Every structure is written in C-alpha cells, then in structure tokens.
Amino acid sequence: MTTEFSNDNLEILHSVEEIERRVRELGEEITRDYAGKDLVVVGVLKGSVIFLADLIRQIDLKLSIDFMAVSSYKDGTVSSGDVEILKDLTNPIRGKDVIICEDIVDTGLTLFRLMEILGSRGANSIKIATLLDKPEPRIKKELKIDYCGFQIPNKFVVGYGLDAAGRYRNLPFIGIVKNPEIA
Ligand code: IMP
Ligand code: MG
Numbered sequence: 697m698t699t700e701f702s703n704d705n706l707e708i709l710h711s712v713e714e715i716e717r718r719v720r721e722l723g724e725e726i727t728r729d730y731a732g733k734d735l736v737v738v739g740v741l742k743g744s745v746i747f748l749a750d751l752i753r754q755i756d757l758k759l760s761i762d763f764m765a766v767s768s769y770k771d772g773t774v775s776s777g778d779v780e781i782l783k784d785l786t787n788p789i790r791g792k793d794v795i796i797c798e799d800i801v802d803t804g805l806t807l808f809r810l811m812e813i814l815g816s817r818g819a820n821s822i823k824i825a826t827l828l829d830k831p832e833p834r835i836k837k838e839l840k841i842d843y844c845g846f847q848i849p850n851k852f853v854v855g856y857g858l859d860a861a862g863r864y865r866n867l868p869f870i871g872i873v874k875n876p877e878i879a
Contacts, residue, residue: 700864705878706871709853710846715870718845719747722825723754725843726795730757733793734820738785740810741765742865743799746857747827747845751797762786768806779809790818795843799857800828804839811839828853828870852876 698704710718726735735755739748741763752761765783794814801807807824814822825843830850848870854860855867860879864871873879 701867703871705874706854706864706867707874708869709848709851709872710856710870712868715845715856716750719750719827720754722843722845723751723756726751726825727754727756730755730759730793730795733757734791735759735795736787736789736792737761737795737797737825738789738814739763739797740799740806741783743857743859744797744827746865747799748797751825760787762789764810766806766810779806781813785814788817789814792819794819794822795825796822798824798826800830800848800853801826801839801841802830802832804832804834808839827856828858846870852879854879 735757737748737752737759739745739761752759762785763783764781764785766779766781768779796807796810798807811822823842826841827845828848829841829844830848832850851872852860853870853872854864855870857865859865860873860876
C-alpha cells in the first residue's frame, strides 16, 4: 500500500534530519542577529506554519508571532499573477523588528507585495526568512532574502507545510512531485 508518507509520485528532496539541522542553524543565526530587539515573526499562511513553529523554537529570544494570509496561487501550480490580502496582521508592527516567514520564494511576487504593504507601517526593520528558494528569475530583482533554508531546483515541491491543491502539508520531509497532474 502506498501511503501519504511513502508515495510513488514523490521523490525526497530534503529529509527530516536535514530540515531539522538547517532550521536549527537559522534559529541560531536569528538569535545572534536579533539580540535586544523587539522581534515579531510574521507567518504567511498557510504554507509557513510548520517552518515557523519549528524555527521560533530555535530562537532563544523574547518574541511574538502574527499571521497574514494572502492568495497568489489558486489551487494549481501556476501563478495567478496578483496578490490579495485574505487576512491581515492582528497587531500593529510600528517600531517592531519584523521577520516575514515564508515557505518558498518562487517568482518573488508574493513577498515583494508583502514588503510593500508591511513596509508602509512604520516597522523598525523588516527581513525575510524563507525555507525554500527557487532559482526563478525574480519579478522584482530588489527582493532581498535574508535567511534561506535551502536553494532548490525549479520543480514543484510539497511537504513540511507546502501543498499541492491543499494536500501534502503534513509530510515531515520536502518532496518533489514527479507528476503534478496526479498530485
Ligand atoms: P511567488 O509569489 O511566485 O514567489 O510564490 C510564492 C508562493 O507560491 C509560495 O508561498 C507558495 O504558496 C507557492 N508556491 C510556489 N512554488 C511552490 C511549490 O513548489 N510548491 C508549493 N507551493 C509553491
Ligand atoms: Mg505561501
């Protein structure tokens, strides 16, 4: 029997152990960089929730979390082109040091728009932490990624929070979908 965890249509790209090690390193780096600051980690729903949950437990500082939901991809694997805010932050970020936590940067459109939106709200600083980064030519070249888990090939990936049409977020590893048509 093929289960969700052992799936013929998936090839493991990053294992549970690799992810754990890399997230710990990122947490240590952020801990050093944000000592004495008023850190808010903003998760972009839903894809970032697993990464955010693990990452903040590796940050040895006082911090708070908040969430935004945006839609840039509908239910498919192709960008729909625009970014719509579905859920805004609960608390103001004025004077705070913000890290936007994302699952993956593909074209960069989502984060570029989020930087524009949050950039106008008086935060002391805004940086980006993404678990994954694809080598796509960026829509906006000036998008700076401050913390990145892994650079990955230009393939559609799932697991550890990332989905294909809502599925696979619960996989503990990151996998490449071999045939997106039957994902
Ligand atoms: P961007 O706006 O093109 O950078 O797309 C970012 C968003 O697209 C991510 O937050 C994901 O929700 C989604 N996305 C892009 N590539 C993948 C992928 O390979 N697997 C799952 N979701 C993806
Ligand atoms: Mg996302």
